[in-house]
Amino acid sequence: MPKIIAAKVIVTCPGRNFVTLKIETSDGVHGVGDATLNGRELAVASYLTDHVIPCLIGRDAHQIEDIWQYLYRGAYWRRGPVTMAAIAAVDTALWDIKAKIAGLPLYQLLGGACRTGVMVYGHANGATVEETLENAAIYAAQGYKAIRLQSGVPGLKGVYGVSKDRFFYEPADGDLPTESLWSTEKYLRSAPGLFEAARDALGWDVHLLHDVHHRLTPIEAGRLGKDLEPYRPFWMEDAVPAENQASFRIIRQHTTTPLAVGEVFNSIWDCKQLIEEQLIDYVRATVVHAGGITHLRRIASFADLHHVRTGCHGATDLSPVCMAAALHFDLSVPNFGIQEYMRHTEATDAVFPHAYSFADGMLHPGEAIGLGVDIDEVEAAKHPYKRAYLPIARREDGSMHDW
Numbered sequence: 209m210p211k212i213i214a215a216k217v218i219v220t221c222p223g224r225n226f227v228t229l230k231i232e233t234s235d236g237v238h239g240v241g242d243a244t245l246n247g248r249e250l251a252v253a254s255y256l257t258d259h260v261i262p263c264l265i266g267r268d269a270h271q272i273e274d275i276w277q278y279l280y281r282g283a284y285w286r287r288g289p290v291t292m293a294a295i296a297a298v299d300t301a302l303w304d305i306k307a308k309i310a311g312l313p314l315y316q317l318l319g320g321a322c323r324t325g326v327m328v329y330g331h332a333n334g335a336t337v338e339e340t341l342e343n344a345a346i347y348a349a350q351g352y353k354a355i356r357l358q359s360g361v362p363g364l365k366g367v368y369g370v371s372k373d374r375f376f377y378e379p380a381d382g383d384l385p386t387e388s389l390w391s392t393e394k395y396l397r398s399a400p401g402l403f404e405a406a407r408d409a410l411g412w413d414v415h416l417l418h419d420v421h422h423r424l425t426p427i428e429a430g431r432l433g434k435d436l437e438p439y440r441p442f443w444m445e446d447a448v449p450a451e452n453q454a455s456f457r458i459i460r461q462h463t464t465t466p467l468a469v470g471e472v473f474n475s476i477w478d479c480k481q482l483i484e485e486q487l488i489d490y491v492r493a494t495v496v497h498a499g500g501i502t503h504l505r506r507i508a509s510f511a512d513l514h515h516v517r518t519g520c521h522g523a524t525d526l527s528p529v530c531m532a533a534a535l536h537f538d539l540s541v542p543n544f545g546i547q548e549y550m551r552h553t554e555a556t557d558a559v560f561p562h563a564y565s566f567a568d569g570m571l572h573p574g575e576a577i578g579l580g581v582d583i584d585e586v587e588a589a590k591h592p593y594k595r596a597y598l599p600i601a602r603r604e605d606g607s608m609h610d611w
């Protein structure tokens with residue numbers, strides 16, 4: 209059996225922080241897993257180094273399910289983003305090792321390809337509607353079949369989703385959290401106009417998506433969903449904070465705009481009611497934050513029974529290791545919907561050489577064995593950790609809001 213003989217955590221910051229677990233086996237094979245939790249990176253690094261790695265040494269690397277259960281049940285303290293990102297990193301690295309030993313790209317071990325490629329959506333954003341649509345036209349010209357639209361809100365500075373750079377989005381921009389201003393009224397007045405202008409400019413052959421980023425109440429979300437209906441969005445994402453799953457019933461009662469939710473979910477228990485009651489259309493849980501490939505497959509199988517499709521989170525704070533894992537999952541899962549894709553910078557790609565590639569609006573994980581991604585430790589060492597926080601948002605009267 210391939211025994212786990214060593215494991216280490218590598219923290220690197222090629223423009224943004226990434227946490228990577230590397231596991232080595234007695235067969236001379238190694239695997240990698242992403243453990244990045246934006247703004248709280250070192251908590252996961254410590255969880256792995258101080259609490260998980262000592263328990264891994266000597267175990268059979270092939271026993272992926274047993275090791276998952278051992279780390280989940282064995283901790284006694286269940287769930288939460290830190291625990292589940294750590295478990296995800298172990299799980300992903302073990303799948304990488306298993307596939308390398310089998311001599312196959314990972315998707316073959318997950319049942320083989322269900323489709324020729326993975327449809328992705330890119331991010332078009334801008335301070336104004338015009339700027340957003342100019343950027344959207346560039347994505348359309350590059351062959352993207354789906355584009356997320358986020359635009360500045362007149363009267364508000366620095367809203368979520370509007371980047372300083374045209375194509376690279378990095379919200380964790382401060383040594384301490386930066387503060388932005390929020391007004392639901394101003395946002396609800398401006399968002400439908402973006403979609404109306406987008407259909408005029410881009411036509412109807414491209415999917416359009418939008419991320420509300422947890423900033424509305426259910427009834428406000430119902431109103432926005434209704435206002436967007438004439439423009440047929442592919443989805444409205446994270447319309448409200450989803451801790452209270454039953455609140456999605458209110459949104460559903462008011463709109464047929466498809467609903468996506470779940471980038472902050474860690475486990476199947478975060479979306480059980482949402483899926484069972486068919487309150488959503490897409491579940492956005494992803495490999496790194498939801499316990500790895502093993503647990504994400506469980507969520508997807510459950511979702512499939514209830515006509516819910518996948519739409520994995522794929523922002524740049526998820527490393528290329530997570531992106532590769534997501535693509536193997538996406539290619540093999542029957543109820544795949546769409547995959548988010550924000551390109552990483554050249555510096556990040558140099559740290560994480562990878563086999564996945566983009567063509568005609570689709571990504572493909574490639575045919576390299578395992579995940580088809582690795583970490584170049586020499587490159588990684590050139591970029592030491594730099595503390596960075598996600599922003600926070602306050603309403604016009606100074607009270608805290610969701611960012």
Ligand SMILES: O=C(O)C(=O)C[C@H](O)[C@H](O)CO
Pocket residue numbers: 246379419421471521522523524525548598
């Ligand atoms: O990509 C998205 O849909 C996001 O909402 C991005 C998140 O804000 C980001 O991953 C937070 O770290």
Ligand SMILES: [Mg+2]
Pocket residue numbers: 419421445446471
């Ligand atoms: Mg989102």
